[in-house]
Amino acid sequence: MLPETFLQISLLNFMRCILCDMPLFLSHHSICSQCVKNLPKFNKVCHQCCLPHSLSTDICYRCRAKKPYWDELIAVSEYINPLKKLIHHLKFYRKIELNTALARLMFLAWYQRREVDALIKPDLVTCVPLHHIRYWSRGFNQAELLAQPIARWLNRDFFPYLLSRKPTVQDQKNLSLTERIANVETLFMCHQDLSHKSVMLIDDIVTTGNTINAISQQLKKCGATSVHIVCLCRTVL
Structure with a gap:
């Protein structure tokens, strides 16, 4: 041989x-x-919030009644196995070598939506910032690890520190739903002029959408023309 x-x-x-x-x-x-x-597939979901709906339109009644600040949300699957298990390995067992495989799934989900809806490439890519205490204890921001290869495949600039997270905000666990929404609205800040720029925001899991909505609001205040969310999993409430 x-x-x-x-x-x-x-x-x-x-x-x-x-x-x-x-x-x-x-x-x-x-x-x-x-x-x-x-992999588990979504059935019919709203193109804006990525939650199930039965209307004939792409946008659900929830987003029609109260439009979020972001423009489109794309997820690979619900927060269930096997992706749930892989996310746990990445975040809690430091299996950071999984980032490329998981990012590829996110990129494929975005590309498939692009083929259907003729999505434009974003001007830049960023990620949801991690609380500094969690960053120090974990040693990395999983959203940043997922965003890096996606930005490279898109041939777009990656700005991991476009957003900062304020440390002096009350713990969400101790607040009511109304208080959580008000609390998260003051949690993030954007540090760059984004006039005439479209932004892709990367996160691993979207649950209520309050965090990405607050971030999208800040990005739009700084001039972003559109904000597209790409995540690995979307929790179906």
């Missing part, structure tokens, strides 16, 4: 799908095409 052939076969043993453990043809994908096809 030729040395080159032996090396290729040896490497193949280490190039396995992180979900099904089958050998991969392209190792940097980390998740095989069959597992990507088998």
Whole structure:
């Protein structure tokens, strides 16, 4: 057997799908095409909030009644396994090598929506900032790890510190829903003139949407023409 052939076969043993453990043809994908096809899919969701709805239009009645500050939200799946498990491994077990595989799923979800809705490429990419205490304890911002390769694939500038998070705000856990919404509205600040710029905002999980709405409001105040959210999972309330 030729040395080159032996090396290729040896490497193949280490190039396995992180979900099904089958050998991969392209190792940097980390998740095989069959597992990507088998990921839980949304049925009909609103293009703005990515929550299920039954109207014939793309926008649900909730977003029609109270339009959020962002313009479109794209998620790969609900916050369920297997992506829920992978997010936990990334955030809590420091498996930061998962970031490229998860970012690829997000990029594919955005690209599929782009094919349907003719979305334009953003002018810049940023991410939801992490509370400084969590950053110090965790050592990284998972949203930043996901955003880096997406910005590279889009060939767009990445601004990880476009936004800052104020440290002197009450803990959300101790507040009512109304107080949480008011609290988060003063939580973020944008530090750049975004006039005539479209922004892609990256996060790992969107739950209530209060955080990304407050951030989108700040981005629009700084001149952003549009804000598109791309996340890995959307919690269906």
